Amino acid sequence: MKISKVKNVKTPNRGTPESAGIDFYVPDGIIASLAPGQSCLIPSGIKANVPPGHALVAFNKSGVAVKKNLYVGACVVDEDYQGEIHINLTNVGEKTVEISPGEKIIQFVLLPVFYDTIEEVGLEDLYEEETVRGAGGFGSTGEK
Secondary structure, eight states: OEEEESSSOOOOBOSSTTOSSEEEEOOTTOOEEEOTTOEEEEEOSEEEEOOTTEEEEEEOOHHHHHHHOEEEESOEEOTTOOSOOEEEEEEOSSSOEEEOTTOEEEEEEEEEOOOOOOOOOOGGGTOSSOOSSTTOOSSGGGOO
16 A cells, blocks of 8 residues: 655554554644543544555554553545545543654554445345344343
């Protein structure tokens, strides 16, 4: 995947050759302080040419999620998006969190996308057969 920097920022990379996630860093000059419950949108300083049939999907970095209580939102970068990638973070903890330049903050995974057509049908035509699970959710498969 081709990328270009539009800000002074460390080049995204994988922690190991087998890491699924591509680590993104906070660009120089970006400093944020997030109070509990507060969200922010950080410009990554990166543009990416996402390959056809793929999307970049943002995931939490385990250390950032556990140690700083920062969770990612607005997770999908589509293949036809050509702007600067932004990082949406929310402080779900109870303390104010500082975000500093050069910090490894989020990871993106390049995933294949299946482009199916959407066809609206009547509810009676939606499923060919009823499954054992049916509409059960939210822990229903563990109930006996």
